[in-house]
Amino acid sequence: xxxxxxxxxxxxxxxxxxxxxxxxxxxxxxxxxxxxxxxxxxxxxxxxxxxxxxxxxxxxxxxxxxxxxxxxxxxxxxxxxxxxxxxxxxxxxxxxxxxxxxxxxxxxxxxxxxxxxxxxxxxxxxxxxxxxxxxxxxxxxxxxxxxxxxxxxxxxxxxxxxxxxxxxxxxxxxxxxxxxxxxxxxxxxxxxxxxxxxxxxxxxxxxx
Numbered sequence: 508x509x510x511x512x513x514x515x516x517x518x519x520x521x522x523x524x525x526x527x528x529x530x531x532x533x534x535x536x537x538x539x540x541x542x543x544x545x546x547x548x549x550x551x552x553x554x555x556x557x558x559x560x561x562x563x564x565x566x567x568x569x570x571x572x573x574x575x576x577x578x579x580x581x582x583x584x585x586x587x588x589x590x591x592x593x594x595x596x597x598x599x600x601x602x603x604x605x606x607x608x609x610x611x612x613x614x615x616x617x618x619x620x621x622x623x624x625x626x627x628x629x630x631x632x633x634x635x636x637x638x639x640x641x642x643x644x645x646x647x648x649x650x651x652x653x654x655x656x657x658x659x660x661x662x663x664x665x666x667x668x669x670x671x672x673x674x675x676x677x678x679x680x681x682x683x684x685x686x687x688x689x690x691x692x693x694x695x696x697x698x699x700x701x702x703x704x705x706x707x708x709x710x711x712x713x714x715x
Contacts, residue, residue: 520584528575552665553596567592590680652702660695
């Protein structure tokens with residue numbers, strides 16, 4: 508393959524997917540190891556149901572494996588994977604309707620094991636606690652604030668803050684323009700700020 512035609516060939520995960528396409532099941536196993544916990548973390552935040560998150564992560568990898576023979580590296584592997592994951596999550600939420608969700612145990616979430624989401628969002632949003640709150644109180648407040656974002660805003664925040672994806676990559680994942688992603692994240696930040704303003708203060712020196 509030509510890197511001019513397929514600029515994402517330099518992505519090591521794309522290379523592993525191409526090896527999978529050629530029958531290398533060990534390469535696929537490595538991809539699962541690289542992304543399984545990350546997918547479960549994202550699904551857990553979206554669905555607030557750990558068991559459903561694990562099932563959807565497995566389904567995502569099954570779809571990727573079934574699609575291996577027709578795979579073409581037209582995007583970063585992570586972008587392609589999270590696009591499939593996002594579509595699966597959207598379908599699952601629609602099928603559940605407004606069924607009451609099970610609270611997520613935040614200690615079990617995050618792609619790298621335990622990760623305090625309230626601290627991550629506060630720091631990256633330029634917000635810092637106004638007082639020392641109990642960990643469980645902070646978790647509950649931030650989890651509620653995230654849950655009240657609409658579906659697209661929540662996905663954009665998770666991909667941008669937790670996965671570190673660029674606006675362009677989020678746009679590819681969510682099938683939006685870069686401008687639309689910027690607007691989406693701006694509205695999400697404002698909604699989080701309004702929801703959390705009683706618990707955090709804006710730090711002007713922090714990132715936008």
